[in-house]
Amino acid sequence: MDLVLHVGGVEVSLLVVIALGVTVGIVAGMFGVGGGFLLIPLLHVVLDLPLAIAIGTGLCQTIATSLGSFLRHRAMGNAESRFDILLLGGSVVGVLLGGLLLESLSHMGSVALFGKEIPLIRVIVTAVFLLLFCTIAVMLWFKNTPILATPQPGPLARIRIPPYVNLPTAKLPQVSAFSICYLGVFIGVITGLLGSGGGIILIPLMLYGFGFDIRTAAGTGIIVVLIVSIVGTVQQAMMGNVHLGLATTLMIGSALAAQVGAGLTRSLPPTFLRKGLALTILVSNCALVVKVLR
Amino acid sequence: MDKSGWLYIAACLLVPAAWGITSAWLFAKIDARRKPKTSQSPAQPPVDYSI
Numbered sequence: 251m252d253l254v255l256h257v258g259g260v261e262v263s264l265l266v267v268i269a270l271g272v273t274v275g276i277v278a279g280m281f282g283v284g285g286g287f288l289l290i291p292l293l294h295v296v297l298d299l300p301l302a303i304a305i306g307t308g309l310c311q312t313i314a315t316s317l318g319s320f321l322r323h324r325a326m327g328n329a330e331s332r333f334d335i336l337l338l339g340g341s342v343v344g345v346l347l348g349g350l351l352l353e354s355l356s357h358m359g360s361v362a363l364f365g366k367e368i369p370l371i372r373v374i375v376t377a378v379f380l381l382l383f384c385t386i387a388v389m390l391w392f393k394n395t396p397i398l399a400t401p402q403p404g405p406l407a408r409i410r411i412p413p414y415v416n417l418p419t420a421k422l423p424q425v426s427a428f429s430i431c432y433l434g435v436f437i438g439v440i441t442g443l444l445g446s447g448g449g450i451i452l453i454p455l456m457l458y459g460f461g462f463d464i465r466t467a468a469g470t471g472i473i474v475v476l477i478v479s480i481v482g483t484v485q486q487a488m489m490g491n492v493h494l495g496l497a498t499t500l501m502i503g504s505a506l507a508a509q510v511g512a513g514l515t516r517s518l519p520p521t522f523l524r525k526g527l528a529l530t531i532l533v534s535n536c537a538l539v540v541k542v543l544r
Numbered sequence: 545m546d547k548s549g550w551l552y553i554a555a556c557l558l559v560p561a562a563w564g565i566t567s568a569w570l571f572a573k574i575d576a577r578r579k580p581k582t583s584q585s586p587a588q589p590p591v592d593y594s595i
């Protein structure tokens with residue numbers, strides 16, 4: 251007997267959903283990310299789910315992974331709480347704007363591309379996905395993680411628009427409060443639009459944009475990802491885009507597999523992990539493009 | 545885009561700005577309160593080794 255779930259008019263096998271959850275969990279645990287960047291393309295490409303449902307359910311699943319990460323990092327005490335507070339103000343309004351954008355895109359009809367009628371929501375979401383995640387993949391592939399003892403302020407930390415704040419845990423003085431708040435808006439819009447929790451975008455921005463050291467970057471921002479995921483999920487649920495049965499099944503598979511992934515991290519060299527994450531991002535993006543054009 | 549859409553975009557620009565100004569003011573107050581405490585701590589008296 252094959253157990254199935256009915257999601258958005260599509261019949262999906264429970265075993266396939268668990269396998270997807272396990273795959274995403276291993277990757278999320280290995281690279282210390284939420285896994286939304288991989289889950290959304292997988293739900294859309296492998297399970298053939300409508301993009302809006304893939305995004306809503308992906309956001310819901312991110313609550314579980316980011317909650318686990320938040321509890322782990324809180325115990326370590328590496329977070330720059332001032333950065334989190336500033337980021338939160340922008341990201342909450344941003345995620346609501348991203349959700350509204352997604353909703354209005356889903357009513358905008360379709361465009362002709364390569365002799366095919368493709369819904370506009372798929373074209374725009376795939377284009378933003380590609381642009382953003384391919385940039386991150388290239389950065390991860392070519393740039394080394396900074397391991398300086400005293401952090402050097404990055405380009406975003408050098409923006410001269412008052413008022414300024416000191417970030418004591420990150421050891422960065424006089425950083426523009428506006429640069430952090432509006433970065434929050436950007437992270438929120440992307441989260442609401444793509445369903446990706448924002449962690450994978452935040453980490454490179456903190457490392458290379460602000461000049462955080464890797465430990466502080468890993469501990470900072472996860473509370474924002476958690477809150478933004480909750481706000482985004484509530485908004486998507488009100489639009490009918492969250493399938494609770496699917497999200498719960500994915501959560502169980504990914505939560506258990508994330509522990510295995512985290513264990514694998516210790517036995518693999520950092521360069522392999524960095525380049526492995528870049529390759530995973532590129533492959534999931536290619537799959538999304540093939541799906542849109544097919 | 546209808547009026548509520550534009551209002552929402554305006555809110556997205558204004559709310560983070562207000563949040564940033566309030567937070568920066570609050571953090572500056574916390575920093576100012578911490579600094580006098582460290583400067584007021586009594587200096588260690590020089591050790592007199594004379595016999």
